[in-house]
Amino acid sequence: YVWDANEEYLFKAVVAFAMRRYSRKSTTQISNVLLCNVTDRVSFWFVVTDSSENVSTVPGSEVEAAIRMNRNRINSAFLLSDRTLQFLKITSTLSPPVEPSTPVWLIVFGVVLCLIVAGIVFLIVAGIRQRKKKNKESTKRENLEEKGEVTVAVENGIPCETLDLKAGHVNGVFAADDERFTSL
Amino acid sequence: LSMPREIPREDGRPKWDNKFQYILSCIGFAVGLGNVWRFPYLCQIHGGGAFLIPYFIALLFEGIPLLHLELALGQCLRKGSISAWNTISPYLGGVGIASWMVSVLVSLYYNTVLTWVMWYFINSFQEPLPWSTCPLNENRTGLNEECYESTAVNYFWYRKTLNITPDVTESGTLQWWLILCLAACWAIVYLCTIRGIETTGKAIYVTAIFPYLVLTIFLIQGLTLPGATEGLAYLFTPNLNTLKNPRVWLDAATQIFFSLSLAFGGLIAFSSYNPPKNDCEKDAVTVAIVNSVTSLYASIPVFSVLGFKATTAYWDCLDRNIINIINEFDLPEESIMRQNYTAWMSLLNLSYPEKIAGLKLKSCDLQEFLDQSVSGTGLAFIIFTQAIILMPGSQAWAILFFIMLFSLGLSSMFGNIEGVFTPLLELRVISNSIPKELLSGVICLICFLIALCFTLGSGSYWIDIFDSYAGSVPLLVIAFFEVIGVAYIYKIQRFSKDVKWMTGRKLSLYWQITWRFISPLLLLIVFMAFITLQIQKPPSYAAWNPKYEGFPMKEEKTYPSWVQAICVLLAVLPCVFVPLVALFHLIQQMRRSKDPSFVPPEVFSRQGATN
Numbered sequence: 001y002v003w004d005a006n007e008e009y010l011f012k013a014v015v016a017f018a019m020r021r022y023s024r025k026s027t028t029q030i031s032n033v034l035l036c037n038v039t040d041r042v043s044f045w046f047v048v049t050d051s052s053e054n055v056s057t058v059p060g061s062e063v064e065a066a067i068r069m070n071r072n073r074i075n076s077a078f079l080l081s082d083r084t085l086q087f088l089k090i091t092s093t094l095s096p097p098v099e100p101s102t103p104v105w106l107i108v109f110g111v112v113l114c115l116i117v118a119g120i121v122f123l124i125v126a127g128i129r130q131r132k133k134k135n136k137e138s139t140k141r142e143n144l145e146e147k148g149e150v151t152v153a154v155e156n157g158i159p160c161e162t163l164d165l166k167a168g169h170v171n172g173v174f175a176a177d178d179e180r181f182t183s184l
Numbered sequence: 185l186s187m188p189r190e191i192p193r194e195d196g197r198p199k200w201d202n203k204f205q206y207i208l209s210c211i212g213f214a215v216g217l218g219n220v221w222r223f224p225y226l227c228q229i230h231g232g233g234a235f236l237i238p239y240f241i242a243l244l245f246e247g248i249p250l251l252h253l254e255l256a257l258g259q260c261l262r263k264g265s266i267s268a269w270n271t272i273s274p275y276l277g278g279v280g281i282a283s284w285m286v287s288v289l290v291s292l293y294y295n296t297v298l299t300w301v302m303w304y305f306i307n308s309f310q311e312p313l314p315w316s317t318c319p320l321n322e323n324r325t326g327l328n329e330e331c332y333e334s335t336a337v338n339y340f341w342y343r344k345t346l347n348i349t350p351d352v353t354e355s356g357t358l359q360w361w362l363i364l365c366l367a368a369c370w371a372i373v374y375l376c377t378i379r380g381i382e383t384t385g386k387a388i389y390v391t392a393i394f395p396y397l398v399l400t401i402f403l404i405q406g407l408t409l410p411g412a413t414e415g416l417a418y419l420f421t422p423n424l425n426t427l428k429n430p431r432v433w434l435d436a437a438t439q440i441f442f443s444l445s446l447a448f449g450g451l452i453a454f455s456s457y458n459p460p461k462n463d464c465e466k467d468a469v470t471v472a473i474v475n476s477v478t479s480l481y482a483s484i485p486v487f488s489v490l491g492f493k494a495t496t497a498y499w500d501c502l503d504r505n506i507i508n509i510i511n512e513f514d515l516p517e518e519s520i521m522r523q524n525y526t527a528w529m530s531l532l533n534l535s536y537p538e539k540i541a542g543l544k545l546k547s548c549d550l551q552e553f554l555d556q557s558v559s560g561t562g563l564a565f566i567i568f569t570q571a572i573i574l575m576p577g578s579q580a581w582a583i584l585f586f587i588m589l590f591s592l593g594l595s596s597m598f599g600n601i602e603g604v605f606t607p608l609l610e611l612r613v614i615s616n617s618i619p620k621e622l623l624s625g626v627i628c629l630i631c632f633l634i635a636l637c638f639t640l641g642s643g644s645y646w647i648d649i650f651d652s653y654a655g656s657v658p659l660l661v662i663a664f665f666e667v668i669g670v671a672y673i674y675k676i677q678r679f680s681k682d683v684k685w686m687t688g689r690k691l692s693l694y695w696q697i698t699w700r701f702i703s704p705l706l707l708l709i710v711f712m713a714f715i716t717l718q719i720q721k722p723p724s725y726a727a728w729n730p731k732y733e734g735f736p737m738k739e740e741k742t743y744p745s746w747v748q749a750i751c752v753l754l755a756v757l758p759c760v761f762v763p764l765v766a767l768f769h770l771i772q773q774m775r776r777s778k779d780p781s782f783v784p785p786e787v788f789s790r791q792g793a794t795n
Contacts, residue, residue, distance in 0.1 A: 040516035108306040109364060116371045123378050127621055 003042045007078075008035055011046075014077050015067070019048055019058070022066035027052055064090055197262065198381055199457050205385045207467060209454050210255075212392035212595030214444050214475040217297065217564075220592065223443070224483035225559030226435055228419055231426030236480075238427065238436035243476055246706050247440040249698035250663055252468035253670060254446060258455030259464050260682045264606035265449030268456070269669070276669045278765030280607065282662050283449035285758040287603035289654040290448070292631055293647045294600060295373060296638040297561070298593045299365045301586050303345055304565065306365075308582035315340035316573045334736035337570045342728045345565070349641035350729035350739070352649075352747060356641015363639050370632040372594065377601045377628075379620050380609070381457055384598045391595040398588035399482055402581075406488030409575070415491015418554045419483060430713070437710045442655070444475060447662040450599035453606035463687045465695075486563075493571040494553035501548035508543050561644075564589060601627070645725055649743075652723075653751045658758040660714065664707040665762055671699050723748060 001007070012033040019028040032051055038044040048058040067074065068090055075085055200206040227235045261268045269280035307314050318331035318339060326332070331339035342348045349356040376387040406412055426432050445451065455464065499522060506520045509532065520528045533540050558567055564585075572581045604627060609620070638647055670679055676699060680691040726738035743751065 039514040041510060041514040042517065043511075043514060104310045105303075105306040108309050109368065112302075112306065113368050113371070116368060116375055119375045120371065120378070123375065123383065124621055127379065127619070131619070 008038070010077060011035070014074050015046065015048065015063075018066040018070040018074065019063070022069055023062070197457065199459065200381065201385055203462070205388065206454065206458060207470060208392045209381070209384065209388050209595075209598065210451060210467070210471045211474050212388050213450055213454070213599030214471055214596075215392070215395070215478045215592065216443075216445070216596035217589060217593050218439075218443050219475070219479045220482045220486065220589070221561075221563040222559050223439060223479040224419065224486045225557055225563065226439055227483055228487075228557050230429075230432045230435060231423035232418070233420045233422035234424045234426055235432065235436065238433045239440065239476070242433075242437045242440040242706075243472060245698055245702050246437060246710075247444050247446075247476075248469060248472045249695065249703045250441075250446050250667065251444055251451070251472050252465055252695065253667060253699060254451040255455040255464040255468050255471075256679070256683050256686065257666075257670065258452035259458045259460060259462055259686060260679075262456050262460065264456060264610050265452045265603065266607035267610045268452055272669055272674050274769045275766040276665065276673060276762075277769070278762035279662055279665045279669060280449065281761040281765065282658060282758040283447055283452075284604065284607050285761065286654065286658050286662065287448050287450065287600050288631075289650060289754065289758070291597065291600040291604060292635050293638060293650040293654075294593065294597060295369050295631070296366065296635055296643065296647055298369050298590060298597065299362055299639075300345060300561070300565065301589045301593060302365045302369055303361065304569070305583065305586035305590060308579055308586060311579060313569075313573060313578055313582060314344070315569050316578075330730045333730075335570070337566050337573075338736065340569075341565045346644050347641050348644060348728050350727055350731065351741065352642050352645040352725065352727070353744060354642060358636065359639050359641070359643075362643075363636065366632065366635060366639055370628050370635075373597055373601060374625060374628040376594070377598060377605065377624050380605060380624070381454075381602070384602070388595060388598065391591040391598075394591045395588045396478075398584050399485060401584065402485035402489070402588075403481075405575075405581070406485040406492070409488060409492035411492045411495025412488035413491065414495060414550065415487040415489070415554065416484065418491065419487040431717075434710065434713050434717070437706065438656075438714065440476075441663070441710070442659065443479065444472060445596065445599055447659040447666065448600060448603045449607065450603035453602040454599070456606065461686055461688075464683070465687050465689070486568075489568060489571045490557075491554070493567065493574070494550060494556070496571075496574050497553045498548055498550045501546060505545045505548065508545060509540075512539060512543055645727070648725060649747070649751055650754065654754040654758075657711075657714065657755040660707060660711045661759045661762070664704060664711065667699060667704045667707065671704070676700055723751060 009030070012030045012035070015033045016028045016030050019032075028048070029051065032049045033046060034049065035044050035046045048063050050056055050058050064087075067087060071082070071090075075081055078085060200209075227233075257268060257272075261271050263271060264280075265283045266277070266280035270277040315337045318327040318336045320326070321328045328339070330343060334342075345362075347356065347359050375383075376391075377384050455467075458464075502522050502525055506522075506525060509515070509520060509528070510517070513532070513536075529540075556567075568585065569582070572578050572585065575581050601624075605624060608623060608627070637643065640646075670676070676696065679699075680696070684690050722742050724740055724742045727741050729735065729739045732739045
């Protein structure tokens with residue numbers, strides 16, 4: 001925006017406002033603020049007079065303190081910042097950067113670590129289960145082969161060797177009937 | 185007398201799920217952080233486009249032949265590096281042990297670089313980015329002094345991340361935040377390599393392809409930034425005069441060699457899991473070309489962003505001067521713009537020279553800003569992070585950038601860890617009793633504990649030492665003995681027959697000539713030149729010392745003698761295994777030849793290879 005007489009009026013009003021808030025006297029008027037040496041750069045000198053005490057100027061330290069207290073109100077009145085609206089000899093105090101109670105990076109790190117540990121545990125458990133299944137399959141196969149060997153040697157629950165050796169009698173009906181067969 | 189050829193039985197050796205996984209793993213191993221932060225730097229300082237000439241010559245005569253040799257060797261012998269070289273000849277067993285040692289040393293420090301990347305990644309979620317502003321000093325009257333004198337980005341890197349000490353002899357303390365990130369990084373590596381290539385083969389799909397996506401995004405974004413064209417023009421304008429400097433040729437040869445990750449044993453391990461009848465010749469050419477094309481492709485966004493950063497710095501410089509002049513002469517706002525700055529300056533210099541001199545304006549030169557070239561960690565963590573602050577939506581760009589760096593580094597770590605893992609699996613002492621998960625866990629745990637040294641205050645100095653000495657000279661020596669071993673001890677005719685059996689084609693003359701003469705000769709020349717350059721000046725390093733008078737410039741210091749001894753040890757330790765093992769077998773051979781009842785061991789090793 002262009003700097004014209006209206007802006008100057010606003011500036012005087014804002015400085016008067018700052019003086020009123022600082023000294024808590026309601027006597028400072030807009031007419032008490034005087035501007036001089038306004039240049040194209042938009043830089044100027046200004047003084048604040050005290051109408052109650054025979055038209056003398058308010059000491060510079062008071063004005064500085066008042067402006068320092070209300071700096072952000074003055075800045076926002078003009079839509080400017082500390083960098084773009086400069087008061088010579090009034091340095092701005094720096095505001096500390098906002099720091100959350102837990103640093104953000106720790107939270108992100110926690111999330112990442114949880115994911116990794118979950119992945120590792122999952123893979124290890126899957127590997128162990130796979131190995132157990134493989135072991136179970138191979139032992140099952142071995143057991144089957146063993147059982148096969150045993151069943152061959154058992155007939156009606158009686159082992160064949162005992163039949164042969166001990167309790168067998170020769171059955172004469174079948175054994176001695178050689179004549180029944182036709183000879184070749 | 186070639187080995188009798190038979191189709192090997194199912195020997196329970198793990199294999200790749202498909203050919204694409206194998207190629208992607210080799211590409212991921214070769215394409216690493218160096219493609220992003222070393223190649224563009226070399227291109228820039230060695231005359232832009234002109235650097236491509238020695239680069240491609242080195243690729244043709246050194247890179248591709250050595251790569252084909254390693255892939256063919258692994259595929260033909262189907263063993264990791266130690267066993268493979270023992271099979272070629274027991275006298276060459278030291279070559280395998282040397283490459284195993286180098287893989288171990290490189291894995292240690294490489295993952296610490298990834299730790300730094302991870303630290304920056306988890307810090308990128310903060311608004312505003314923590315490296316964009318300086319913190320306040322103790323009594324809140326101003327900014328922190330160290331940060332104020334250098335820049336916020338430098339402060340975050342040197343103080344908040346590394347907490348660097350001013351000297352390599354001062355170890356400082358362990359940085360707990362780096363220990364946490366290091367643990368996370370080694371946990372990720374363990375997660376991906378837990379069962380060898382069964383798990384890395386799945387992980388590689390993400391870690392090898394993702395960087396290309398991000399590079400493309402950065403390419404598109406980078407080209408839209410103001411100043412990108414200046415950066416690209418600066419990068420690619422060829423200056424053929426630089427080719428007269430032999431340093432350029434040396435840098436091209438070493439860059440190609442280290443960029444392809446040769447002589448680590450990782451490539452031999454990867455190709456040993458292949459089916460024997462696989463066209464390794466085409467694979468080698470593919471991997472080498474993709475690696476070089478990636479380097480070129482990566483340098484475009486890198487230089488667009490650097491051009492953007494230089495232009496922004498130049499404009500800042502101009503703006504600061506303009507404000508000073510306007511304030512001094514009380515001129516209206518926007519009377520002096522960047523475009524008519526020079527016209528105004530000449531006018532004012534004529535009319536008010538004393539006032540202008542009194543202002544002490546800095547001279548703003550775009551070339552000067554473009555000339556500030558850095559490679560390595562400085563490029564990623566200082567320059568790029570500064571450029572990211574200036575982009576709109578900086579969190580997203582920072583997150584993308586650091587995930588990309590992490591994927592690039594992780595896929596290279598897979599190759600390094602395979603180079604350590606596969607030979608250990610093949611030692612008969614270990615393989616039957618221990619499950620794979622336990623072995624990889626033990627490897628990762630031991631590496632994590634040793635790498636804790638790099639989280640000390642002086643850790644980054646030690647990483648530079650490891651990088652310059654353990655990751656350079658031994659590789660050249662190993663590669664030289666690899667080529668000589670295959671070409672002259674195993675004999676090139678035998679190897680040709682083996683390769684012909686695998687690929688189905690006769691070895692062309694190009695391979696014969698490069699393997700027999702050109703590559704060994706080139707390696708020898710590069711090795712000599714490298715050593716000569718190292719010896720010429722005492723090894724020094726640049727220390728970050730806030731109490732130095734020239735701060736924020738870094739202080740040049742020389743290494744004390746015990747550190748120099750460690751440097752020499754790192755370079756010599758892997759190489760010494762080559763003559764040691766040869767000597768050991770020679771002595772055994774002489775002792776056995778005196779005793780006539782013993783059969784010479786070579787017969788057994790040949791037979792062992794056919795099983």
